[in-house]
Amino acid sequence: MSASVFIVQSGLAEKTRKSRLPGILDVLQSVTGLFLALFMWGHMCFVASILLGKTAMWTVTRMFEGYFFFGKSYYGLVSLVVAFVALVFFVHALLAVRKFPGNYRQWRAVRAHAKAMRHGDSTLWIWQVYTGFLLFFLASAHLYQMMIWPQDIGPYASADRIWSDGLWPFYLVMLLAIELHACIGLYRLAIKWDLLPVSLAFLKRLKWGLTVFFLALGLATLGAYMKIGYEHRFQYGERYTPKTLPDWLLRFSPTDDFPNIILPQPTLTEESP
Amino acid sequence: MKNRQITFQILRYNPQDVASKPRLQSYTLEKDSGMTLFIALNEIREQQDPTLQFDFVCRAGICGSCAMMVNGRPRLACRTLISDLPKTIVLTPLPFFELIGDLSVNTGKWMRGMSRHLEAWLHSREESPDLGRIEEKMEPEVAEAVYEMDRCIECGCCIAACGTAQMRQDFVGAVGLGKIARFRLDPRDIRADDDFYELIGDDNGVFGCMSLLACHDVCPKYLPLKTQIAFLRRKMAKIAIRQE
Numbered sequence: 001m002s003a004s005v006f007i008v009q010s011g012l013a014e015k016t017r018k019s020r021l022p023g024i025l026d027v028l029q030s031v032t033g034l035f036l037a038l039f040m041w042g043h044m045c046f047v048a049s050i051l052l053g054k055t056a057m058w059t060v061t062r063m064f065e066g067y068f069f070f071g072k073s074y075y076g077l078v079s080l081v082v083a084f085v086a087l088v089f090f091v092h093a094l095l096a097v098r099k100f101p102g103n104y105r106q107w108r109a110v111r112a113h114a115k116a117m118r119h120g121d122s123t124l125w126i127w128q129v130y131t132g133f134l135l136f137f138l139a140s141a142h143l144y145q146m147m148i149w150p151q152d153i154g155p156y157a158s159a160d161r162i163w164s165d166g167l168w169p170f171y172l173v174m175l176l177a178i179e180l181h182a183c184i185g186l187y188r189l190a191i192k193w194d195l196l197p198v199s200l201a202f203l204k205r206l207k208w209g210l211t212v213f214f215l216a217l218g219l220a221t222l223g224a225y226m227k228i229g230y231e232h233r234f235q236y237g238e239r240y241t242p243k244t245l246p247d248w249l250l251r252f253s254p255t256d257d258f259p260n261i262i263l264p265q266p267t268l269t270e271e272s273p
Numbered sequence: 274m275k276n277r278q279i280t281f282q283i284l285r286y287n288p289q290d291v292a293s294k295p296r297l298q299s300y301t302l303e304k305d306s307g308m309t310l311f312i313a314l315n316e317i318r319e320q321q322d323p324t325l326q327f328d329f330v331c332r333a334g335i336c337g338s339c340a341m342m343v344n345g346r347p348r349l350a351c352r353t354l355i356s357d358l359p360k361t362i363v364l365t366p367l368p369f370f371e372l373i374g375d376l377s378v379n380t381g382k383w384m385r386g387m388s389r390h391l392e393a394w395l396h397s398r399e400e401s402p403d404l405g406r407i408e409e410k411m412e413p414e415v416a417e418a419v420y421e422m423d424r425c426i427e428c429g430c431c432i433a434a435c436g437t438a439q440m441r442q443d444f445v446g447a448v449g450l451g452k453i454a455r456f457r458l459d460p461r462d463i464r465a466d467d468d469f470y471e472l473i474g475d476d477n478g479v480f481g482c483m484s485l486l487a488c489h490d491v492c493p494k495y496l497p498l499k500t501q502i503a504f505l506r507r508k509m510a511k512i513a514i515r516q517e
Contacts, residue, residue: 023513026480106440116345192484194503
């Protein structure tokens with residue numbers, strides 16, 4: 001066993017060369033947070049493709065399954081991406097929890113402080129703690145579900161999950177938690193490292209603007225899935241297949257295998273009379 | 274100008290008296306809008322309650338002694354106009370620091386300990402410099418930058434406003450990090466970033482700061498704390514990554 005173990009056990013760690021780990025963990029917390037927030041924004045945009053129509057969402061889903069590159073869907077690709085995101089999420093959660101109030105005394109002190117101070121940024125941090133705590137459970141459950149059942153992503157599959165499986169309250173709470181947490185987190189990241197050549201006032205406006213935009217986009221998207229799910233409730237389990245695809249997309253589509261992929265449509269280039 | 278009646282709710286507590294319990298005591302005062310909180314407190318003490326404890330020295334925002342929580346936020350009493358406050362004013366002592374009594378806290382004790390811990394003094398090349406000799410020349414912009422950080426009056430407002438400090442008593446706060454930023458700028462100080470990492474490279478130092486910005490927002494001297502702490506964080510993170 002190394003000597004450092006016994007030095008630390010003796011309570012003399014402060015008398016030796018300071019560990020570089022706190023600095024590395026601080027950077028890692030920021031990097032993982034940045035990755036997750038940007039991933040979440042991208043994810044939100046892809047999921048919101050349902051607002052452009054079922055075929056648009058189907059196309060996005062198939063693209064990530066590799067359908068337009070390999071000629072068939074490989075659901076494992078989605079699982080791999082989700083597994084990586086889950087890994088980053090767990091690292092971020094582990095690092096971020098160090099900053100949480102660790103006992104009742106700390107919690108009472110920081111809450112009373114934020115209340116009495118009526119200071120916006122201190123209050124926002126309390127919200128980050130609340131939303132971060134919620135995401136421990138909500139994001140973990142969502143990531144697990146997507147990793148194990150990647151084939152259940154699609155216009156009807158997702159809508160059925162949200163409406164008929166009764167998961168819309170879960171998604172509503174997760175949407176609010178994740179949008180607030182990510183927007184506040186990115187804002188704090190910009191302050192923490194001070195690398196953007198913009199004023200603090202601009203950062204604050206940008207933070208609220210992005211929060212409102214992504215919340216509105218998320219709520220509209222959730223509403224769209226709920227509507228589709230409600231209309232599709234009697235065909236629960238059926239998967240969406242587009243009647244036709246735009247010409248530009250057909251050029252990327254594996255036309256030889258098309259009947260295997262788009263089951264109900266023998267041909268895609270001709271419109272039915 | 275029209276006079277108005279102000280109600281003060283002042284925290285009273287004597288830690289030396291075992292029978293004393295923290296409570297808010299009310300005082301009312303008729304004051305003009307041009308009066309400062311410092312003047313109002315003196316009137317209360319002179320005319321209503323000579324037992325009221327609070328600190329002041331310079332009355333001009335230079336000594337930092339009269340810092341207190343005004344309606345939940347740290348401010349200097351001598352620099353706070355009553356006309357800027359609502360009709361009911363709640364005054365409490367700065368949290369975090371040792372309470373002497375009522376609004377009086379011992380910021381000096383903590384500041385001295387922090388300065389010792391962070392070695393917040395010039396580390397010169399010479400062990401015993403000749404104090405009679407003319408100092409080495411310094412570029413005006415460097416001198417300006419050093420002076421800018423040296424304007425800190427150690428009033429404790431940044432610590433009292435800091436959410437991290439309320440949770441973690443060992444956190445050195447913006448005042449401590451500001452001192453490191455000041456000596457890091459000073460070309461006469463021989464310490465390199467490696468040396469500064471040994472002082473602030475942990476969660477009690479720069480990596481403990483959660484960028485809540487309260488220190489920056491309440492600093493009565495308007496020091497650029499946000500920029501300085503972020504700068505130190507980048508430098509210390511670089512040391513950590515390069516030398517692991």
